[in-house]
Amino acid sequence: MTRLSSDLSPLIRVPSSSSSSEFKSDLQTKTNGGKNIVASSSPGLRSSGSIRKIMNTTSTTSQQQKQSAHQQSSIINNDNDDPFAKKYDNCIVGAGLSGSVIAEQYATNLGQTSLIIEKRHHIGGNCYDYVDADTNILVNLFGAHLFHTKHERVWEYVQKFAEWVPYEHKVLGKVNGKIVPIPVNIDTVNALFDLDIQTTEEMNVWLKKEQVEFKDDDGNTRAPLNSEEVALTRVGQRLYDLIFKPYTFKQWAKYPAELGPEVLSRIPVRNDRDGRYFSDPHQALPKGGYTSIFERMLDDPKITVVTNTDYFEVKDRLKCDRVYYTGPIDSYFADLGWPKLEYRSLSFERVVQEDTPGYFQQAAVVNHPQNVDAENGKEVDYTRIVEYKRMLNQTSDSTIYFIERSKDGGEPYYPVPNKENKDLYKRYQEMAEKEEGVTFVGRLANYKYFNMDDAILNALELFNEDTKDMAKRRG
Numbered sequence: 001m002t003r004l005s006s007d008l009s010p011l012i013r014v015p016s017s018s019s020s021s022e023f024k025s026d027l028q029t030k031t032n033g034g035k036n037i038v039a040s041s042s043p044g045l046r047s048s049g050s051i052r053k054i055m056n057t058t059s060t061t062s063q064q065q066k067q068s069a070h071q072q073s074s075i076i077n078n079d080n081d082d083p084f085a086k087k088y089d090n091c092i093v094g095a096g097l098s099g100s101v102i103a104e105q106y107a108t109n110l111g112q113t114s115l116i117i118e119k120r121h122h123i124g125g126n127c128y129d130y131v132d133a134d135t136n137i138l139v140n141l142f143g144a145h146l147f148h149t150k151h152e153r154v155w156e157y158v159q160k161f162a163e164w165v166p167y168e169h170k171v172l173g174k175v176n177g178k179i180v181p182i183p184v185n186i187d188t189v190n191a192l193f194d195l196d197i198q199t200t201e202e203m204n205v206w207l208k209k210e211q212v213e214f215k216d217d218d219g220n221t222r223a224p225l226n227s228e229e230v231a232l233t234r235v236g237q238r239l240y241d242l243i244f245k246p247y248t249f250k251q252w253a254k255y256p257a258e259l260g261p262e263v264l265s266r267i268p269v270r271n272d273r274d275g276r277y278f279s280d281p282h283q284a285l286p287k288g289g290y291t292s293i294f295e296r297m298l299d300d301p302k303i304t305v306v307t308n309t310d311y312f313e314v315k316d317r318l319k320c321d322r323v324y325y326t327g328p329i330d331s332y333f334a335d336l337g338w339p340k341l342e343y344r345s346l347s348f349e350r351v352v353q354e355d356t357p358g359y360f361q362q363a364a365v366v367n368h369p370q371n372v373d374a375e376n377g378k379e380v381d382y383t384r385i386v387e388y389k390r391m392l393n394q395t396s397d398s399t400i401y402f403i404e405r406s407k408d409g410g411e412p413y414y415p416v417p418n419k420e421n422k423d424l425y426k427r428y429q430e431m432a433e434k435e436e437g438v439t440f441v442g443r444l445a446n447y448k449y450f451n452m453d454d455a456i457l458n459a460l461e462l463f464n465e466d467t468k469d470m471a472k473r474r475g
């Protein structure tokens with residue numbers, strides 16, 4: 001692969017002084033007039049180091065940021081020609097999981113060419129990771145990405161692009177001043193309610209007493225209709241009020257009752273001491289990071305990638321037999337002037353803590369469901385804190401963690417699954433079905449929150465479906 005820009009390297013060291021917009025998305029770093037500052041531990045956070053040094057990273061103006069983003073524009077596998085002069089079998093909008101899998105499949109299985117047009121400066125979509133320059137720790141730019149799957153096809157597929165290190169993700173939550181396992185298990189309940197449950201049978205009895213049942217008009221038990229009902233049927237009112245209601249409101253600016261059942265269905269409840277966040281048989285992290293997976297997937301002379309390029313600005317210059325669009329479906333149909341679909345976004349506050357050969361917190365991810373820290377009465381406006389050093393057994397004299405907050409606007413992360421958005425999406429979907437020669441694929445185009453494995457499986461299946469006839473002709 002001809003790489004014209006070093007910013008695509010998976011292990012590139014991103015200097016903290018250039019955590020400018022093209023790198024950081026909504027990443028913020030504590031600043032203090034251009035000087036490093038030393039701050040006391042933030043409310044409710046236990047610091048394992050003696051002091052917490054918050055690194056200033058802002059030294060570029062927004063104009064400089066724009067220029068550097070422009071300079072980093074890159075073309076991969078195009079021999080420096082005008083990438084738009086050629087004709088391709090496929091034009092693919094977006095170099096995230098869906099777009100990259102589609103391009104890889106066309107190249108590998110059918111020898112077809114693809115041009116990928118990527119708006120951001122990098123490949124990999126929200127999976128993009130890099131090595132932080134201050135700490136030498138591999139971090140995700142867009143929040144923690146934990147790979148897990150029950151789909152053998154997906155597991156087999158990803159083996160081609162990385163060496164995978166087994167990793168069973170564990171999450172802790174700070175609730176009522178205590179650090180407890182999430183999802184809820186025996187230890188969570190014992191800690192929060194001062195109980196001594198020992199066995200699965202005892203836990204089942206306890207859960208049964210807590211759980212709420214919903215009945216239909218005929219008195220039969222019915223399925224939960226929204227996320228509040230999901231949580232109440234699983235863990236009951238008390239745990240719902242402590243862990244799920246406040247976290248969900250911070251995350252979505254909506255109460256669980258206002259969101260479809262799929263949001264809280266993601267989190268299981270356990271009747272044993274299993275502290276794993278996921279239950280899938282395959283749980284692992286790519287040894288060299290996610291970005292290198294994308295590099296390998298796209299490392300084919302039949303695939304050309306143009307970054308820093310808005311599809312809508314170059315659309316008229318493209319020559320391709322078919323288009324795969326992985327961006328937000330409402331952006332594609334912006335000319336209709338319809339209401340926009342709602343997306344929830346995230347911001348990340350980056351904190352480097354020096355003189356910390358160990359860790360800042362007790363798990364890679366600690367959730368903070370409550371709005372107030374019970375220990376000190378201070379407001380907690382963030383949802384979780386991620387410490388990447390705990391993933392892939394990384395070592396460093398420092399540590400780095402990201403305080404995650406949710407917000408409106410910015411990069412679209414989460415489709416918001418309520419009735420209004422689902423109805424509006426259906427209208428967009430009807431338009432998409434009529435769009436000749438364009439296939440809408442992925443999380444944003446389907447307005448559905450895919451996990452990484454869902455996105456891969458969906459793209460693989462879509463490729464099979466779209467190429468059934470071509471495969472027959474070849475075979």
Ligand code: UDP
Nearest residue numbers: 182243244247248251263264266267367369
């Ligand atoms: N959630 C919660 N409390 C928690 C963890 C999760 O209420 O401690 C809810 C919240 O609404 C969140 C959803 O469960 O959006 C899904 O959680 P998950 O960890 O899967 O979210 P993601 O990692 O995808 O942001």
